[in-house]
Amino acid sequence: MQLYYPSNSLLHYLHGFTKILVFGLLFTFIPLFMDRLASLAGLLLICLALFIYIRPSRWHWFLLIPVLILSFTMSLSYFLSDAGGTLYFQADLGYWKVIVSSSNIETSLKFMCRMLIWCLLFFLILFTTSNEDIVMGLKKFGLPEFVTLSVSLALRYWSLMIFDVKTVMDAQYVRGVDFRSGNLYTRSVRFASTLVPVLFVFLKRFRTTSFALTLKGAGRKNKRTYYYNPRINGLDKRVILNGGLLFAAWLVLRCFFTL
Amino acid sequence: MSQMTSIQSGLPHRGVTARHIVAMVISALIFGATIYISRFVPIKLGTVQVLYPAAILAPLFGVWFGVWGSAGLVIGNILSMVVVGMNPAIFPLALLAQFIMGFVPGIAFRKVRFEGTRDRIVFIATVTLGMMVSTVLVALNLALIQKIPGNVVWGTIWPWMQVSNTLSAAIFSPILFAWMSDYMNKSGLFFKRFLG
């Protein structure tokens, strides 16, 4: 899995730890303390500006499409409860009631904004940080070596696995199993049938990777060296400080105002 | 110089070895990919998927690879979030739920195959228990962090998860487990102890 692309934005120069802390945690929690749609929309615009600033490619922009679809479909569940406000539409479906009211729409929009903010912040990290730097960033949070190694292996093998899944589907297709036709049940059964060869293929890989890791000294008891070990520099420190201050300031302001 | 005629097996494993790491990675990849594919079924309840076939796999990794398989489920779920831009930091309880899906059956059932009806019953019971606990955690995540109204969470989403997760796992996990048992048994990949 490789979402990272090299560029010269400021974010590209930050340490993985800084980006995870500031964008993945501090700024991620701020929307939880935002109650007004205007505040969320403002933050969304800031995130969007930052997203444009890192100059994503057309392909990276396309990744926002599933995010939009996901956040929209997720937000629909808010129409199953009565949040009050002006009622525009109501349908009684027995156990469920679909209610479209001004408050429901607002709550739903707030949720969408939150989801989009979280996704944009996360993309800021993923697009500007190599897998190696993400793993080093996680390491700085004190995660044990075997966890960071597992994460980096999973990241490396993700695209290989997608390729394998596709090959399994191809192998079934040439035997007459069409994934593009039939009703939902037929398609689901056909998809499910690919699970078995996928499981087998992967479990067979188990031995190779396990042996390879052992033969490269993984699991030794001695202290490990980190050949690539970027330092937290002055820029990182300033970003962390400002991010922390912003977060704290928002929490303080929220005690006095509805934001 | 003929020596050592006694039979010798491998030295005892010390700490976390490559096998444990790879068990996590394999679980993460298969579980993560299954969630990733099913994420594109565009029917959601809150942030919960209406169809969650990954729930069928989760108990298997717990049973096959113990705590390592269960930990792999968490990494797999994070991976599936990462590729669609969802931030795992806002799903802490949901991530714990993935672990529980593997952990409960994994710690309670440590056999590579069903040896009788009792085994099947124990397996289904532990899978059901694990799923119920995990769905409670997912529901709490929705209510507390995503701020989805309580009546929607407990009146609609949680009951639906009993169908999409608990019931489907209770039915299909034992079938898949039995299906794979020959292979797991002969390949020697099964972790006899929960901690590996």
Next chain:
Amino acid sequence: MITFDNYSCTYSSGKSMLHQLNLSIRPGEFVFVTGPSGGGKSTLCFSINGLIPHETEGSVCQGSVTVDGNRVQDVYPSDLVSVVGTVLQDPEWQLVRGTVKEELTFALENMGYPTDEIDRRLEEVVDRVEIQSLLLRSTLDLSGGQKQRVAIAACLMTKPKVIVLDEPTAELDPLGKEMVLDTIRQLHQEWGYTIVFVDHNLDVSMPYVDRVIVVSEGKIVADAPPSLLYDDPLVREWLPMPQVVELARKLGVKLEDEQYGERDPLTVEELRKALSDRGVIRPDPPKRLTNHKSEAGAVPAGEALLELKNITFRYRKQEDEMTIKPLNLRIGRGEFAAVIGRNGAGKSTLCKLITGLLKPHGGELLIDGKPSSELQADQRARHIGFVFQNPDYQFVRRTVYDEVAYGLSVQKLPAAEIDARVKKVTKLLQIDKYLQEHPHFLSRGERRRVAIASILVMQPEVIILDEPTTGLDSVRCREMMDYITELWRQGHTIIMLTHDMRVVADYIPRTIVLSQGQIVWDAPTREVFSKGKELKPYHITLPPVVELSHIWGWTQIALTSEEWVETLSIPELRETVPGGGGVV
């Protein structure tokens, strides 16, 4: 350097893998280990690096293996990395890091070496293995050969005394194989490493190794220098000869040697010299040759079963260049054609277009006279069957019977018909005794046959096989090709993608050479192989008989050992070679 002392190894299933092995390998030796699949070659490798018994669940051993003074059974494999370096078969999954540089430094990081020492070794190894240009690249973007070279370089970083290579070229194309073999030769000749190299392909490696060990059924059945290996009648039974040795022995030709007296020639050049010593300098070309195995069906006589008219295709990522440039191809009913060419030439893409896995951007594909776009997946499967290189991708059932029947059950055929067809096909491919076995537990060759059966059972008019002989030992390879030839004789149309030119020469009448998405040649195999040096740019390594035919300037080349021997079994040779024409 390596000593096996009364060493036996057994798996928990009770299967004995090695029996009371006694073996000693000297420092700096290049040992080639070969033998039939499942005979114990990999077990031998894993007993040297400690994966057996420490990492292979359920394995137990007796006796001892000592490497550079370390008793392997008493040391964890991760603590043995500075003594034994290992390269595994799968180029993709043995690389565990994101970039080449990370891969190279990983082992030393785990061993806790200081960064300046890692830097020093990195510089040295990168220089030696000549992978400077790859250093910052993602390991996912490398070719198979490059990946194995990186795996070898990663081994060298720990400065091991011994390098064990377990079929490192099994999954590579000829270019990749050449790349890896060059590096291995260098390791031995220039830097003096002790090398244990497990492989099936004796043809290429034989001239360079010091010793060949043949392992079969857990025992060493032969241990000799390569040029004396086939003096042992038992080896001749166990192990098919490389073509050069086969030719020399069929003609009774030997080379004089100071050390061994008389020995087998190992290269084409040596064979030419040996013949030249016997006065066969430039024999006359054969007057008329017919390849008994294949040429009868060389001409596309039947009506066109597959017709590609100006087909083009481009992958989304490649914006500038077409993967398949306007391409025209006609395959007649009952033909047997090989599609050859280097990796990336467009062979797989072409097959995916034919099978419907990819849709052409332009042109028309006719299957049995009908446009392919009108056919649904199940209809297409009745016309065209595609057997993947790795059969594991297609197995979905728990028994061989169910697996072979799966495609028919998708077509909802009556149970009685399914049963009859399954039994017929499995009998033909001689897998009927495994009907109730789990397909994943069969050997590689048997799994391939199950995969072929599962396609064949659907009675497609065309069967496309992707590298069906890769990774098989010579005996299994011949068996597989005999099965495929039998299918062809029964009237099936067969298209085979392969890198094995000896298989093409021995069995396949028509050859299509692809390069950069275009057909360069499409003609009878003899005509294509007559191009000689013109084939070099396409990384096609000709079999020794063809090479010799070219050296001697024959216009009519020989394709098989039989043809060649027949031509040379001429009176002059019989007179000059004492006991000439002796058949092994």
